[in-house]
Amino acid sequence: MTSTSVPFEYAPAPESRSIVSIAPSYGLFIDGEFVDGTGEPFTTVNPATEEVLTEVSSGSAADVDRAVRAARRAFEKTWGPMRPADRGKYLFRIARLLQERAREFAVLESLDNGKPIRESRDVDVPLAAAQFFYYAGWADKLDHVGLGTRPRPLGVAGQVIPWNFPLLMLAWKVAPALAAGNTVVLKPAETTPLTALLFAEVCRQADLPAGVVNIVTGAGDTGRAVVEHDDVDKVAFTGSTDVGRSIARAVAGTRKKLTLELGGKAANIVFDDAPIDQAVEGIVQGIFFNQGHVCCAGSRLLVQESIHDEVIASLQRRIGTLRVGDPLDKNTDIGAINSAEQLARIRELSDIGEAEGAQRWQPACELPDRGFWYPPTIFTDVSPAHRIARDEIFGPVLSVLTFRTPDEAVAKANNTTYGLSAGIWSEKGSRILQIANQLRAGVVWANTFNKFDPTSPFGGYKQSGYGREGGRHGLAAYLEGAEQ
Amino acid sequence: MIGNDRLAVRKTYKLYVNGAFPRSESGRTYEVTDAKGHFLANAARASRKDARDAVVAARGAFPKWSAMTAYNRGQVLYRVAEVMEGRHVQFCEEVAAGEGLSASKARAAVDAAVDRWVWYAGWTDKLAAVLGGANPVAGPYFDFSTPEPTGVVAVLAPQQSSLLGLVSVLAPVLATGSTAVVVTSKDRPLPAVTLAEVLATSDVPGGVVNLLTGDAEELGTWLAEHADVDGIDLTGAPAKRAMEFEREAAGTIKRVVRPPATEPDWTADPGLTRMTPFLETKTVWHPIGL
Numbered sequence: 001m002t003s004t005s006v007p008f009e010y011a012p013a014p015e016s017r018s019i020v021s022i023a024p025s026y027g028l029f030i031d032g033e034f035v036d037g038t039g040e041p042f043t044t045v046n047p048a049t050e051e052v053l054t055e056v057s058s059g060s061a062a063d064v065d066r067a068v069r070a071a072r073r074a075f076e077k078t079w080g081p082m083r084p085a086d087r088g089k090y091l092f093r094i095a096r097l098l099q100e101r102a103r104e105f106a107v108l109e110s111l112d113n114g115k116p117i118r119e120s121r122d123v124d125v126p127l128a129a130a131q132f133f134y135y136a137g138w139a140d141k142l143d144h145v146g147l148g149t150r151p152r153p154l155g156v157a158g159q160v161i162p163w164n165f166p167l168l169m170l171a172w173k174v175a176p177a178l179a180a181g182n183t184v185v186l187k188p189a190e191t192t193p194l195t196a197l198l199f200a201e202v203c204r205q206a207d208l209p210a211g212v213v214n215i216v217t218g219a220g221d222t223g224r225a226v227v228e229h230d231d232v233d234k235v236a237f238t239g240s241t242d243v244g245r246s247i248a249r250a251v252a253g254t255r256k257k258l259t260l261e262l263g264g265k266a267a268n269i270v271f272d273d274a275p276i277d278q279a280v281e282g283i284v285q286g287i288f289f290n291q292g293h294v295c296c297a298g299s300r301l302l303v304q305e306s307i308h309d310e311v312i313a314s315l316q317r318r319i320g321t322l323r324v325g326d327p328l329d330k331n332t333d334i335g336a337i338n339s340a341e342q343l344a345r346i347r348e349l350s351d352i353g354e355a356e357g358a359q360r361w362q363p364a365c366e367l368p369d370r371g372f373w374y375p376p377t378i379f380t381d382v383s384p385a386h387r388i389a390r391d392e393i394f395g396p397v398l399s400v401l402t403f404r405t406p407d408e409a410v411a412k413a414n415n416t417t418y419g420l421s422a423g424i425w426s427e428k429g430s431r432i433l434q435i436a437n438q439l440r441a442g443v444v445w446a447n448t449f450n451k452f453d454p455t456s457p458f459g460g461y462k463q464s465g466y467g468r469e470g471g472r473h474g475l476a477a478y479l480e481g482a483e484q
Numbered sequence: 485m486i487g488n489d490r491l492a493v494r495k496t497y498k499l500y501v502n503g504a505f506p507r508s509e510s511g512r513t514y515e516v517t518d519a520k521g522h523f524l525a526n527a528a529r530a531s532r533k534d535a536r537d538a539v540v541a542a543r544g545a546f547p548k549w550s551a552m553t554a555y556n557r558g559q560v561l562y563r564v565a566e567v568m569e570g571r572h573v574q575f576c577e578e579v580a581a582g583e584g585l586s587a588s589k590a591r592a593a594v595d596a597a598v599d600r601w602v603w604y605a606g607w608t609d610k611l612a613a614v615l616g617g618a619n620p621v622a623g624p625y626f627d628f629s630t631p632e633p634t635g636v637v638a639v640l641a642p643q644q645s646s647l648l649g650l651v652s653v654l655a656p657v658l659a660t661g662s663t664a665v666v667v668t669s670k671d672r673p674l675p676a677v678t679l680a681e682v683l684a685t686s687d688v689p690g691g692v693v694n695l696l697t698g699d700a701e702e703l704g705t706w707l708a709e710h711a712d713v714d715g716i717d718l719t720g721a722p723a724k725r726a727m728e729f730e731r732e733a734a735g736t737i738k739r740v741v742r743p744p745a746t747e748p749d750w751t752a753d754p755g756l757t758r759m760t761p762f763l764e765t766k767t768v769w770h771p772i773g774l
Binding site: 246446459471 | 726
């Protein structure tokens with residue numbers, strides 16, 4: 001371990017948590033009402049302190065059934081027959097309410113998830129609001145999606161989302177589903193249910209008709225009940241490839257339409273003609289954004305051999321300035337790992353990396369005594385066969401590999417079962433376009449990384465899943481074309 | 485067409501793999517009859533090894549085929565139509581015999597099959613404009629999306645419509661830039677073998693299309709679970725096995741086209757529905773400015 005001194009100290013600049021009021025317990029949001037779940041309630045903790053935030057209901061199969069029936073009724077009686085323009089207006093209202101209550105959502109998200117307030121405030125919440133605003137406008141323009149005139153909604157969408165971007169993933173799922181005229185039953189992740197429950201309150205403030213959005217909290221069994229419910233017409237899942245596989249098996253042979261947004265192991269390729277300082281910022285943004293809990297994280301750095309030492313030295317210097325700590329501190333760059341379970345996985349894979357012969361580097365940084373923390377980490381001397389070059393770590397751990405020629409870079413970048421995203425750093429436009437063509441990945445960031453927008457389709461090749469979220473493409477997942 | 489006193493030279497119907505016409509490595513054949521049950525030929529009955537060889541060939545052909553310009557790929561597909569037209573009589577006879585159609589109905593099916601290649605040939609250089617485009621992101625970035633081929637697609641061709649149905653499921657895979665391993669109709673495989681001869685003598689590079697005659701019920705399992713197959717069209721899967729194939733396909737997150745309840749009317753305009761399942765959308769971002 002090499003130590004890098006922090007150039008200067010920061011005074012703490014904590015965001016006040018007084019803006020949020022967390023109830024001692026929460027029910028399920030079904031048919032416009034909060035109701036008690038019949039499953040065993042569970043607690044959700046602040047991963048930065050291990051403090052219990054609240055107790056949350058767990059949806060049993062019977063609760064899920066109630067939610068699906070409410071969604072079906074709403075689809076048939078209110079949301080389905082509604083004028084498309086009015087559906088759009090409800091979504092616009094939701095977008096505005098999210099903006100109005102943005103600070104509250106950001107603080108709650110950071111408390112429940114552990115991500116830095118800077119990110120929840122500047123990325124998660126604004127993008128969630130933008131997602132609703134964008135799809136609101138589509139609601140009365142579906143003839144122009146490209147599925148023929150009068151495309152039909154599918155019915156009830158069952159949606160299961162992960163813990164890394166709780167509100168944003170909700171928005172990615174709910175906004176296009178509703179704009180297309182479907183109703184939804186959404187299961188948030190077990191460790192991050194709170195912003196989804198606050199979103200339920202937003203739905204009430206918007207006077208969204210009962211049953212259009214139903215939120216059923218719980219763990220894997222609740223998710224399974226949503227996915228396997230006979231009256232669900234569409235399943236959308238974001239999460240691990242293993243769970244994605246089991247969902248694809250579960251819906252096999254049914255009428256259910258399925259979209260999957262799964263894992264990734266993105267290559268971030270730095271050529272010797274890249275602007276190094278800019279690339280280093282991009283590498284940091286690529287792997288340490290959201291503690292590396294990002295399916296499209298740039299977790300494999302492929303750096304051209306001739307600039308390897310220079311890039312690593314510069315990267316280490318930059319990582320030495322990253323602030324790890326209190327998620328609510330506005331200076332914080334890296335927050336808490338979301339759960340003890342995830343922390344254990346990151347530790348395990350990092351230890352395997354070292355055992356397999358890669359060199360671990362971490363900056364000198366003090367970690368809080370309580371909570372779940374992992375320092376930003378770089379592995380050099382990584383070979384493509386190492387587990388840390390193949391498995392999704394989903395943490396602030398970067399594996400560095402080298403290449404000599406563009407062909408080798410492409411071969412190594414594509415040498416993965418995943419295909420979600422990739423990065424290219426070079427000043428040469430023709431090279432960027434050529435490499436972008438050859439990469440088997442759904443999103444390619446050139447001279448930037450980890451950028452998202454509601455208008456921009458996102459999703460993977462290969463075992464990173466299928467279907468796209470965002471843009472016109474995102475609506476295809478929730479509509480049936482007249483010609484189909 | 486054959487003089488009364490001349491003994492016909494019959495064709496040996498073989499597989500089409502990697503641009504060559506091998507027999508099944510298993511040595512297996514099965515009897516193909518016409519709609520009335522009269523013997524027509526002994527077709528090769530493809531094995532698991534043949535299916536695996538076909539996947540290797542399709543994977544090998546993918547980089548070149550997918551990198552071809554859309555204009556070029558369109559011309560290659562158009563050329564298939566041209567060469568098919570020259571074999572019109574032969575196709576009509578085989579379709580009539582296999583499907584038990586009248587001469588005029590067989591002709592209509594062959595005409596439609598040829599025209600379908602022409603239709604898809606015209607799609608290759610329009611897809612990117614129709615399915616892709618620039619995305620107006622809220623920031624200083626140029627952001628665009630393009631459709632790209634999924635890779636190696638296994639196609640279980642329809643069991644009833646032996647030529648028009650086959651072309652209707654194969655041509656869209658090729659038009660979008662993927663390569664194909666096709667299991668033909670089991671009982672009516674002969675037009676597919678003749679189509680293979682057309683493909684071999686047109687400009688489709690070897691390995692881009694691989695045609696296996698045999699039983700979709702056994703071959704389907706191996707293709708559905710094969711880790712180097714990216715997508716599978718289950719149109720011709722036996723109803724009782726389709727769910728199992730879909731479950732096996734989930735093992736590597738394959739793109740799956742589920743079988744229809746009954747075989748569709750293949751003369752209907754297919755729209756984009758057979759192309760979009762085997763297209764990936766790639767989105768590229770680049771900053772604007774310094």
